Amino acid sequence: MLTDGQTYGDEAKCLALAKQANEQYIGISGLGIGSEWNDIFMDQLVSTTGGSSVYIARDEDIKGFLEHEFFRLYQVYANSVCYRYKHQPGVELQYAFRLQPEPARLSITHEAGEDVLEIGSLPIDLPLNFLLEFLVQPISGEVDTLTLMDGRFKMSILPEGLEDYSRRQTLELPARMAQAGDNRTASVPPAIVQALSRLTLYRMQEQARQDLSNGDIPQAAQRLKSLATHLYAHGENELAQTALREAKNVQQKHALSPTGGKSIKYGTRSLMLPAMIEDRKR
Amino acid sequence: MKECPYCHHNEITGAFFCSHCGSRLGVLNKLSYPPFVTSEPQPLPSELKHEPDKPPRVALEVLGAGKVLPVEMEGEATLGRYNDGQPLIPDIDLTPFGAQQAGVSRIHASIIMNINGIALVDLGSINGTFINGKKIEPNVDCPLKNGDIVSMADLKLQIIIEK
Numbered sequence: 001m002l003t004d005g006q007t008y009g010d011e012a013k014c015l016a017l018a019k020q021a022n023e024q025y026i027g028i029s030g031l032g033i034g035s036e037w038n039d040i041f042m043d044q045l046v047s048t049t050g051g052s053s054v055y056i057a058r059d060e061d062i063k064g065f066l067e068h069e070f071f072r073l074y075q076v077y078a079n080s081v082c083y084r085y086k087h088q089p090g091v092e093l094q095y096a097f098r099l100q101p102e103p104a105r106l107s108i109t110h111e112a113g114e115d116v117l118e119i120g121s122l123p124i125d126l127p128l129n130f131l132l133e134f135l136v137q138p139i140s141g142e143v144d145t146l147t148l149m150d151g152r153f154k155m156s157i158l159p160e161g162l163e164d165y166s167r168r169q170t171l172e173l174p175a176r177m178a179q180a181g182d183n184r185t186a187s188v189p190p191a192i193v194q195a196l197s198r199l200t201l202y203r204m205q206e207q208a209r210q211d212l213s214n215g216d217i218p219q220a221a222q223r224l225k226s227l228a229t230h231l232y233a234h235g236e237n238e239l240a241q242t243a244l245r246e247a248k249n250v251q252q253k254h255a256l257s258p259t260g261g262k263s264i265k266y267g268t269r270s271l272m273l274p275a276m277i278e279d280r281k282r
Numbered sequence: 283m284k285e286c287p288y289c290h291h292n293e294i295t296g297a298f299f300c301s302h303c304g305s306r307l308g309v310l311n312k313l314s315y316p317p318f319v320t321s322e323p324q325p326l327p328s329e330l331k332h333e334p335d336k337p338p339r340v341a342l343e344v345l346g347a348g349k350v351l352p353v354e355m356e357g358e359a360t361l362g363r364y365n366d367g368q369p370l371i372p373d374i375d376l377t378p379f380g381a382q383q384a385g386v387s388r389i390h391a392s393i394i395m396n397i398n399g400i401a402l403v404d405l406g407s408i409n410g411t412f413i414n415g416k417k418i419e420p421n422v423d424c425p426l427k428n429g430d431i432v433s434m435a436d437l438k439l440q441i442i443i444e445k
Contacts, residue, residue, distance in 0.1 A: 200299035223302070226370060229370045229388055233388045233406065233407065234406050234408060
């Protein structure tokens with residue numbers, strides 16, 4: 001979808017159409033051009049189908065994006081991948097973010113007594129990676145295994161003629177290892193640590209926007225300055241300068257500039273592209 | 283809850299990074315499981331008799347400058363450089379030793395104490411961290427011993443650990 005992202009009071013209709021498209025195995029990826037489009041609404045719209053949005057600041061970048069997008073469509077094995085699960089007592093999925101094939105925050109909706117995590121498409125040759133953040137309440141000592149998620153992956157695998165393929169999958173945590181005083185530790189793969197480090201930067205800009213909408217100007221400005229420090233430390237000087245400029249904008253005008261806000265959002269998100277993480281590892 | 287050592291924001295147990303200032307919270311390549319269970323296990327008799335070891339004293343010698351910097355080991359000490367207005371200040375500021383020219387990042391690395399002893403963690407610095415010439419992986423704690431040479435980009439430091 002090539003759009004300026006502006007709606008005229010028909011957001012609900014747009015979202016309903018996107019949902020309908022998703023039910024027919026049609027994914028939507030958005031390409032926002034210029035600086036005035038509504039990126040928040042666009043993200044909401046495309047995440048309904050597991051798609052992602054891209055910010056194009058310059059006209060000459062459109063061709064490259066479309067080539068990439070068409071190539072990506074050739075690489076799709078399954079469409080409309082989602083995970084439908086029943087809510088587990090004491091466990092709350094707070095945040096979900098897809099790292100690969102395209103970084104994007106995943107939407108979690110509630111439908112017919114189940115929670116639904118819209119994941120997007122499954123590529124042929126690439127893994128599908130996403131990070132999930134759970135908030136787990138204290139559990140009793142008798143529990144051996146804590147079930148975080150119990151549900152089914154559902155997807156459409158058209159090359160195999162499977163329109164409504166489904167497979168049960170549970171995610172469990174060995175609760176015994178979690179008892180107080182247990183000194184056992186487990187290694188966290190460096191790739192996950194790296195991804196978390198990048199995701200923190202993306203979430204800081206999300207929170208700065210939230211601070212702004214709550215009217216907490218000093219907090220938003222401070223968060224953008226802290227973000228700039230981390231970006232400088234990661235060698236992302238241009239993005240860091242943008243974050244500092246936006247901190248100033250927030251202090252003076254109580255708002256992000258349309259271009260700067262998008263640059264920070266999509267810039268921090270692109271840091272999570274696998275190639276970026278691999279580059280840093282080298 | 284877990285308190286961020288930099289901005290003192292309270293994070294939920296299990297968080298890896300501070301949601302407020304983005305700083306790393308503790309050692310990341312060892313996942314310590316949160317205390318889900320409220321009852322504390324009874325200590326073993328051997329644990330009751332055990333007296334904790336005194337923590338080793340750690341210092342850094344800036345090679346070429348002949349300056350020795352003591353490291354206050356309250357869990358973690360960050361190394362980096364400082365520019366005016368920078369909201370996150372490293373515990374050990376290497377700016378006076380030409381850190382900027384040497385390519386040291388603002389928050390470059392940290393020295394931590396874990397169950398195995400003293401370790402160094404690169405915090406995703408742009409020009410990397412080396413121990414005795416060998417580059418270390420970012421966000422992974424690498425053991426340090428007395429006399430090790432640590433290079434943060436082009437700035438060289440020697441580790442002094444006194445037990």
